[in-house]
Amino acid sequence: MEFKISRDFIAQVEQYIEENNEVQLQALLKDIHYADIAEIMEELDSSDASYLFHILDSEKTAEILLELDEEIREKILKNLSAKEIAEELDELSTDDAADIIAELPEDKKEEVIQELVDAEHARDIVDLLRYDEDTAGGLMAKELVKVNENWNVLTCVKEMRIQAENVQRVHSIYVVDDDNRLKGRLSLKDLLTTSTKTPISEIYIKKVDFVKVNTPDVEVARIMQKYDLEAIPVVDELGRLVGRITIDDVVDVIKEEAEKDYQLAAGISQDVEADDSILDLTRARLPWLVLALFGGFISVSLLESFNAAMKHHKELFFFTPLIAAMAGNVGVQSSAIIVQGLANNSLSGSLWRRLIKEVSLTLLNGSILAILLVLGSHFLLGEGFNLALTVSISLISVIVIASLIGTFIPILLDKIGIDPALATGPFITTSNDIFGILIYFSIAKVMLGF
Known part of the structure; x- marks a missing residue:
């Protein structure tokens, strides 16, 4: 059931903030979805929103950051140290973390990256920052599950278990060669019903839809919409698998493109919102x-x-x-x-x-x-x-x-x-x-x- 924010609820939150009553606030917001908490914070003034952000655990606040309006997010990030921002980003996937870092001032970007605990996570984020935000490279996440065509089923399953720990949701299993070039995809059904000694090269599906890192984001959205894909792999200029794009990222692209076209059709020549100057x-x-x-x-x-x-x-x-x-x-x-x-x-x-x-x-x-x-x-x-x-x-x-x-x-x-x-x-x-x-x-x- 969708949570509805009422004026009375906001007043209750503001009262607890004024009383510095962290216990009651946390109890009040405990079972509320992070997207709804972001909406609540947008109804508060910036100081109250920052207070609310600080009392919540980092696993929830990391997701809240993604849902916040850009202006509110900028104010909250401004009040956080580089280390605090890094702690939030450690909870996010690489694509979402890269999007937030991209909004920071140049000097703070470097500080935040240096404070990231996971070195591999940091390298992946830096790699994503190289791409234009309106391309497949700018949309993709580094987290994915891939297997080598030369492995057998048993080795494949063992490696997948290790990789899956860093992936929030496994949409597809991609098959690569020794040079990490994308060769195809693996059916979970085939993996479960085949002998453990069977080479992956004998059972993987060679036909796989993919996009290149420089493919425009609107073209990515069109391909995924046309073929009804939940995720699509991204390859570099040499055909090497470098990431994947999921449907939630594409929905944002479609929404932004629709808003831009609506504004152009209405005679507005650039992306603006009602609250702009x-x-x-x-x-x-x-x-x-x-x-x-x-x-x-x-x-x-x-x-x-x-x-x-x-x-x-x-x-x-x-x-x-x-x-x-x-x-x-x-x-x-x-x-x-x-x-x-x-x-x-x-x-x-x-x-x-x-x-x-x-x-x-x-x-x-x-x-x-x-x-x-x-x-x-x-x-x-x-x-x-x-x-x-x-x-x-x-x-x-x-x-x-x-x-x-x-x-x-x-x-x-x-x-x-x-x-x-x-x-x-x-x-x-x-x-x-x-x-x-x-x-x-x-x-x-x-x-x-x-």
Whole structure:
């Protein structure tokens, strides 16, 4: 059952902290999951959060560190000595420990690494720090279970027992050669049902999915999602097994990528959060607002160029917001589907087939909307048939163009190496507003004559 944090519970924690009542605090938090304790600490001020952190045992606080918001974690780590931080990291797997060390100032990084008790653990962490955080090398952990292809089953089992002591969860058993090159994987069923004298080389599975240390993290996530993998091995440039990536690390990547794409689609040019400074939020939002402003200037200029329409057919301007809104909505819908397909690598067929399909879909939707518009404008608003027909033809034309823009732009951006999520939101909306107004009044000029 999920633990729910209430205001009364937080008040109780704050009271015990104020009374320095460590016994009651530890009793209160004893059976609460570390992720929930991290959430509790985020509700406290920094001094109370630090106090709470210090009274808990290191096995639990190490996991709490991983769950904390970066800003809170930074404040807590700032109040810990290098030795205290090292004690926390000794409880964590190498990938998680490396992530925390990477957030420390350079001078403190060296101090913490020197204070690590386990020399092999320290070497593995230092090795992981060499890789970019957005690659497979930056995601992987060093802890894994591997066996040599030249061993027999009995030797394999003995070695696995030793290795498993340092692995929190055994997802797969990897097979390597004498040079540590990845050869395949070993089925636990085959291991249990085969004679102890049987060489591993005769029973291991040679087909194994893997990634290289420089594979982008989003590509790792895509592969694991596609093949439904709980873990995937990582090899270096020579094909040597250097680590593994587990599903929990990939979930974080998917979440971060989704948040980034959502912000890009909303017109926010960098990763920000609600609690960031006004200056940071301004830098993230202002560029796209400036783009929208210039787009608005262009739209106003286009409207001004159709002054004659204002004199002879003022009613045309009543439908301008409708045309612009439909263009923006259709463009965003089309681009969202394409961006999602590109992210999931699920788009198939040629670009022309994709465009033809989108145009066909839009013509069907546009025709239905046009009929509703003719009926509504003629019978409900009392407009003339010629005007209703003009607006309807314009609507179909506008949403066809909008769908083409919404389809083509994300694919083009992806081809030239730019995040296609940029295509959605303000970019598509602004461009379709401009094209919508231009097409609408151009068709009206031809059909109504002004």
